[in-house]
Amino acid sequence: MARAGDMRQSRPFSDRYCMLVPMPKVSERSLKMPASPIRRLMPFAEEAVRRGTVIYHLNIGQPDVESPREFWDAVQNTGLRYLEYTHSAGRTDLREKVAARYRDMGIEVEASQVMVCTAGSEALAFAMMACLNPGDEVILPEPFYANYLSFAMSAGVEIMPLETRIEDGFALPAVSEFRAKLTPRTKAILINNPGNPTGTIYDPAQLDGLRQLALERNLFLISDEVYREFNYTSSPVLSILQLEGLDEHAVMVDSVSKRFSLCGARIGFLVSRNKAVNENALKYAQARLAPPLLEQLGVLGALDAPKSYFDQVREEYRTRRDLLVSRLRAMSGVVCPLIDGAFYAMVELPIDDSDRFCRWLLESFDHRGETVMLSPATGFYSRPELGLRQVRIAYVLEKDKLNRAMDCLEAALQTYPGRVNVTAAAKS
Amino acid sequence: MARAGDMRQSRPFSDRYCMLVPMPKVSERSLKMPASPIRRLMPFAEEAVRRGTVIYHLNIGQPDVESPREFWDAVQNTGLRYLEYTHSAGRTDLREKVAARYRDMGIEVEASQVMVCTAGSEALAFAMMACLNPGDEVILPEPFYANYLSFAMSAGVEIMPLETRIEDGFALPAVSEFRAKLTPRTKAILINNPGNPTGTIYDPAQLDGLRQLALERNLFLISDEVYREFNYTSSPVLSILQLEGLDEHAVMVDSVSKRFSLCGARIGFLVSRNKAVNENALKYAQARLAPPLLEQLGVLGALDAPKSYFDQVREEYRTRRDLLVSRLRAMSGVVCPLIDGAFYAMVELPIDDSDRFCRWLLESFDHRGETVMLSPATGFYSRPELGLRQVRIAYVLEKDKLNRAMDCLEAALQTYPGRVNVTAAAKS
Numbered sequence A, B: 001m002a003r004a005g006d007m008r009q010s011r012p013f014s015d016r017y018c019m020l021v022p023m024p025k026v027s028e029r030s031l032k033m034p035a036s037p038i039r040r041l042m043p044f045a046e047e048a049v050r051r052g053t054v055i056y057h058l059n060i061g062q063p064d065v066e067s068p069r070e071f072w073d074a075v076q077n078t079g080l081r082y083l084e085y086t087h088s089a090g091r092t093d094l095r096e097k098v099a100a101r102y103r104d105m106g107i108e109v110e111a112s113q114v115m116v117c118t119a120g121s122e123a124l125a126f127a128m129m130a131c132l133n134p135g136d137e138v139i140l141p142e143p144f145y146a147n148y149l150s151f152a153m154s155a156g157v158e159i160m161p162l163e164t165r166i167e168d169g170f171a172l173p174a175v176s177e178f179r180a181k182l183t184p185r186t187k188a189i190l191i192n193n194p195g196n197p198t199g200t201i202y203d204p205a206q207l208d209g210l211r212q213l214a215l216e217r218n219l220f221l222i223s224d225e226v227y228r229e230f231n232y233t234s235s236p237v238l239s240i241l242q243l244e245g246l247d248e249h250a251v252m253v254d255s256v257s258k259r260f261s262l263c264g265a266r267i268g269f270l271v272s273r274n275k276a277v278n279e280n281a282l283k284y285a286q287a288r289l290a291p292p293l294l295e296q297l298g299v300l301g302a303l304d305a306p307k308s309y310f311d312q313v314r315e316e317y318r319t320r321r322d323l324l325v326s327r328l329r330a331m332s333g334v335v336c337p338l339i340d341g342a343f344y345a346m347v348e349l350p351i352d353d354s355d356r357f358c359r360w361l362l363e364s365f366d367h368r369g370e371t372v373m374l375s376p377a378t379g380f381y382s383r384p385e386l387g388l389r390q391v392r393i394a395y396v397l398e399k400d401k402l403n404r405a406m407d408c409l410e411a412a413l414q415t416y417p418g419r420v421n422v423t424a425a426a427k428s
Helices: A004-010 A013-017 A028-032 A042-050 A069-076 A092-104 A119-131 A147-155 A175-180 A204-217 A275-287 A293-302 A307-329 A354-363 A399-415 B004-010 B013-017 B028-032 B042-050 B069-076 B092-104 B119-131 B147-155 B175-181 B204-217 B275-287 B293-302 B307-329 B354-363 B399-415
Strands: A054-057 A114-117 A137-142 A158-163 A186-192 A220-224 A250-255 A268-272 A344-348 A370-373 A390-394 B054-057 B114-117 B137-142 B158-163 B186-192 B220-224 B250-255 B268-272 B344-348 B370-373 B390-394
Touching (some): A092 A114, A114 A275, A119 A220, A275 B028, A275 B147, A293 B293, A307 A399, A354 A390, A370 A399, B042 B054, B092 B114, B092 B293, B114 B119, B119 B220, B147 B158, B268 B275, B307 B344, B354 B370, B354 B399
Parallel strands (some): B054 B370, B137 B158, B186 B220
């Protein structure tokens, strides 16, 4: 029999209400789905805004840099009278141009191997549905992008997390640790490179280890590479599609959301040389008919943006990263690892509980009428307790605002009633 | 053991190939997914175009009427510099305006009960995930919109079809027939009103029967109402949200694709007064972050289109319907029932096999250099044989083209080698 505590957790009010008034019950699978950890603080943020508090949003990876002029030109000059469905795999001209851009980067693919999706989110969902059966297992390093769990739950797929540690800068575990997670149901490895939330970039030797394991155990290697251009190291980010012998194993997820500040466009790509993956993912694409047309046309334009566009974007984010890291490292009790890429930092704070702290920042704190919104790291781990003292910071604001946000965080850490002085990582 | 015939059907080439070269296999669930019946003739159409044949596309519900001026004004004057994620349930101003439009039609809902989705497709997928567990059963009249099957398969939900017959004008079966399909796993009834592919509109008495059954057996009543404005009768289309006492049972799916010729915009709505449905559907919405922003802004504009916009659209389609019905009924051996709404006709032809006929139209036939593309009805039935002699015709072309398409069909039926002269419905 379930204990009272369990009951409380697993049965929300609306479900208990069912016992009194006859009404159809929502599905158990949806009740088990987690609410987005990135968005669950929204009601407290809305309340803070109502009180007149200014909030610096470092809680969501929402870049604020101008999108390429070519995007706006394209959406304003479509010459269309109405909006048609496109091919379920996207417009042919867009698929061709995307494939050509990949070839420019040394990723050899054809247009037929690129499917336009309604953002990277959908590409990942299609990859899971096409590659994995309900009950199949996918190994992935944690902390991981919280929505991987949502997509896995929707698809009935089991997540087998492999812990990485802040003390090691969230480095990829040795292949032997992946091997220890293998079971007869293991069907895929999922990586995010550069990584959200950690900013880690995997080096060629690490990727080669995964390549060998995928070949040896006949696993899909699914790689989310949406932050490819956000690379602050001197070496290029290697795509899994550049690894030898993985034509049938490699499935890449991509998106224009981050690199062109087009999160709201919802245009991404599923890229694989495995014909059966493409054919079967297409069936899911056909069921939802087509990705949005206006935004496909805009991205067709944006892909003509000169190299200088992205060089400027990267330099802007590099400066923000440098500012963030130096401010954080100057705060007593704060642990901030090296950040190679993307635009996130997973940071350990001298606090008792990151959910409580992030909520307190919005509910009970302000610094000269301002506060900062962060993501509690608990949502990025399969076991929330691993993220109890960590937060994810998205450095997506320009330097002035970022500085003011850090002023808020510094002041908050001095007055937060749940401050603890020695953290696990600080000790080591 | 499987028979050879079964093997051939269930194992595509790419799967058999796996036996020779080690490669990870795609999921069995994706192999079982049907390819879209509406789109599977595309390669033959492309080949016909290469030969120089003009094709009249009556195979897909892709309206060709101009979208409202207000849509284009809105997308061309966003004043935005970059595209942000919106709230996962869509922009608040859009939800408020949509709710106000529903109230204008006599459907009492609040903005918080409207979720903006990436088209009606996603709204339906969210409805299934939020309401139904894997293995749950949903009863729906057949023939049905083919993608219902795809969404049900993705969600692991069982479709329990209830046959409707061309001889009865595809009328909704009596409630007793629904009752006969009930099992302990029945969790929902799904209707499409006005209906694709049949054009049927359900009258208040029929809907009341379903209402009583939903209340009595505590079932969700999910209604796809995307063709609401395409109504050629003198009575309004009743929404399930207007039925008494169904606040907790009624889940409505809507879309702007058809009514504003915005199929490519991918904006739809999930509407329910059941708070648990809304809260749990929101989790799936959060996983995919947000619907497309530019198109949300465009629809915000389109909703200001004057009533005269849609009056013109409806009159245009009414004229097309009248033309189509009179042309079809003048062809020997063709059965075309009354069409009340939407812009489809399910028609019985004097042919041996509709898949063969539709392919033959593209591969081996032309009438003065022109041909017509139709949808074989086999894809709209759970048992393809029920649609063997039927095709779905989408009357989405202007009258001149529609006339020429009918000339093609008439000529084709005279020369098609698989013509049969007496059909079941013609006999009755």
